[in-house]
Amino acid sequence: MAIEADPKAKTRVPLTKERVHEAAVELADREGLKALTMRALAQELGVEAMSLYYHVANKEAVLDGVLEAIMAEIGEEIGGFSVPEPVDDWKAVLRDRILAARRVMLRHPWAPDVFESRTNMGVSIILYFESILGTMREGGMSYDLAHHGLHALGSRALGFSQELFRPDTPEQDQASAEMFDCIKDQLPYLTGMLTEITHDGPEETLGWCDDQTEFEFALDVLLEGLERLRIAETSA
Amino acid sequence: MAIEADPKAKTRVPLTKERVHEAAVELADREGLKALTMRALAQELGVEAMSLYYHVANKEAVLDGVLEAIMAEIGEEIGGFSVPEPVDDWKAVLRDRILAARRVMLRHPWAPDVFESRTNMGVSIILYFESILGTMREGGMSYDLAHHGLHALGSRALGFSQELFRPDTPEQDQASAEMFDCIKDQLPYLTGMLTEITHDGPEETLGWCDDQTEFEFALDVLLEGLERLRIAETSA
DNA sequence: AACATACTCATACGTTGTAAGGTTGTCAAC
DNA sequence: GTTGACAACCTTACAACGTATGAGTATGTT
Numbered sequence: 001m002a003i004e005a006d007p008k009a010k011t012r013v014p015l016t017k018e019r020v021h022e023a024a025v026e027l028a029d030r031e032g033l034k035a036l037t038m039r040a041l042a043q044e045l046g047v048e049a050m051s052l053y054y055h056v057a058n059k060e061a062v063l064d065g066v067l068e069a070i071m072a073e074i075g076e077e078i079g080g081f082s083v084p085e086p087v088d089d090w091k092a093v094l095r096d097r098i099l100a101a102r103r104v105m106l107r108h109p110w111a112p113d114v115f116e117s118r119t120n121m122g123v124s125i126i127l128y129f130e131s132i133l134g135t136m137r138e139g140g141m142s143y144d145l146a147h148h149g150l151h152a153l154g155s156r157a158l159g160f161s162q163e164l165f166r167p168d169t170p171e172q173d174q175a176s177a178e179m180f181d182c183i184k185d186q187l188p189y190l191t192g193m194l195t196e197i198t199h200d201g202p203e204e205t206l207g208w209c210d211d212q213t214e215f216e217f218a219l220d221v222l223l224e225g226l227e228r229l230r231i232a233e234t235s236a
Numbered sequence: 237m238a239i240e241a242d243p244k245a246k247t248r249v250p251l252t253k254e255r256v257h258e259a260a261v262e263l264a265d266r267e268g269l270k271a272l273t274m275r276a277l278a279q280e281l282g283v284e285a286m287s288l289y290y291h292v293a294n295k296e297a298v299l300d301g302v303l304e305a306i307m308a309e310i311g312e313e314i315g316g317f318s319v320p321e322p323v324d325d326w327k328a329v330l331r332d333r334i335l336a337a338r339r340v341m342l343r344h345p346w347a348p349d350v351f352e353s354r355t356n357m358g359v360s361i362i363l364y365f366e367s368i369l370g371t372m373r374e375g376g377m378s379y380d381l382a383h384h385g386l387h388a389l390g391s392r393a394l395g396f397s398q399e400l401f402r403p404d405t406p407e408q409d410q411a412s413a414e415m416f417d418c419i420k421d422q423l424p425y426l427t428g429m430l431t432e433i434t435h436d437g438p439e440e441t442l443g444w445c446d447d448q449t450e451f452e453f454a455l456d457v458l459l460e461g462l463e464r465l466r467i468a469e470t471s472a
Numbered sequence: 473a474a475c476a477t478a479c480t481c482a483t484a485c486g487t488t489g490t491a492a493g494g495t496t497g498t499c500a501a502c
Numbered sequence: 503g504t505t506g507a508c509a510a511c512c513t514t515a516c517a518a519c520g521t522a523t524g525a526g527t528a529t530g531t532t
């Protein structure tokens with residue numbers, strides 16, 4: 001429609017911040033966070049490493065942008081960051097929101113590590129927490145309790161919890177198992193638990209648990225605890 | 237006593253794994269985790285970088301050793317990793333244990349990052365979790381509930397919780413504040429909370445909270461929630 | 473035709489972990 | 503003593519990383 005709008009005429013489509021961020025997400029999805037280097041990212045875009053620096057300040061800025069992209073996905077998943085007017089069941093609303101965020105995290109398993117590495121929050125993250133806080137408030141909590149609640153949820157509010165010590169290679173996993181075997185006479189409770197928890201006996205380590213189940217369990221303990229405190233403070 | 241046992245005769249005290257680990261802790265304490273490089277660590281010990289590799293396999297091994305050192309500190313703080321025979325108040329016992337671990341973490345603020353970076357757990361960490369689990373069991377929980385409880389506590393069992401987004405430079409902090417100001421008309425709840433929470437008005441960001449208070453709050457919500465579930469399952 | 477602007481690239485530096493192989497110090501055996 | 507083995511440490515070098523610097527190249531304006 002424009003006078004000279006043939007895309008083919010342009011020898012190359014110029015980069016943008018957004019394309020860099022999107023490519024970064026794709027690269028991390030495909031090859032992991034460790035593979036997300038400026039050079040690899042440039043190659044992903046058919047460009048040299050230093051060309052990226054015309055569009056982004058540095059790698060930190062890339063990671064910030066990546067998080068904004070993730071938050072945008074969460075926004076789509078929960079249909080925006082607004083607070084449903086009056087909240088009759090804040091627990092259920094928050095639970096849905098958080099599990100929606102978690103679905104996004106499961107699509108991008110590296111994302112939690114990026115969140116943890118960040119030191120200042122972007123706009124969409126603030127908006128997200130605003131909506132969480134708003135839900136708590138409209139649900140009937142005091143600002144004080146909601147504040148504590150936000151801290152208590154921590155990263156869980158964003159849909160993830162750092163699972164400590166998850167072996168990532170089979171060799172490492174086996175090494176842990178051997179070490180465990182080696183001292184298992186000092187571990188009556190752990191061996192007891194493993195024999196009872198797992199169906200096939202105590203060969204499996206702690207890592208083999210259903211993350212989703214555990215996530216929801218902890219989330220519910222927290223939500224119910226906060227609800228109890230809310231009731232306590234309203235009846236006081 | 238030995239025929240040739242004059243220590244002075246030795247021109248230099250040889251390195252050991254242990255000395256490397258100790259020096260690593262001291263270095264991280266003094267200059268932060270980022271400053272803990274193999275070269276800096278070597279310099280700390282008056283030696284060249286590659287000399288370290290005679291005693292430790294690689295940097296990962298150093299970090300593993302550092303964690304063992306931290307766990308040893310925790311062990312001292314709680315007087316060993318044993319389980320008090322019958323536990324009349326498991327909540328109180330666990331609370332003390334965890335807050336003791338937290339005191340160690342506060343002495344080494346970089347330690348949580350190391351824990352999160354690790355992928356396989358060392359012996360002393362397993363022993364620690366064994367003692368936590370044992371306390372829950374002796375307190376009357378089923379293995380199933382105790383298992384969920386371990387996951388629910390997560391890193392909190394070790395005395396820390398990753399505080400997301402803590403600005404580490406004054407410039408960054410100010411940048412966040414400005415950004416916050418810029419969109420604060422979209423943040424009724426957050427501004428409302430800040431005016432009510434802080435004494436001096438809403439200039440302060442979310443980062444300025446009493447970590448210890450928030451840690452204990454979340455810990456207590458979890459412990460009480462688990463206790464409630466324990467009672468529910470024993471009366472069933 | 474000349475120039476400004478927007479964008480991209482080539483080269484290079486400092487830092488990191490660490491592989492490969494050399495140097496030294498100590499001690500036992502001949 | 504000389505020799506040889508072994509332990510402990512060092513020198514050099516490399517690949518990968520983030521990125522500073524300045525030069526190139528296209529496009530649009532005047």
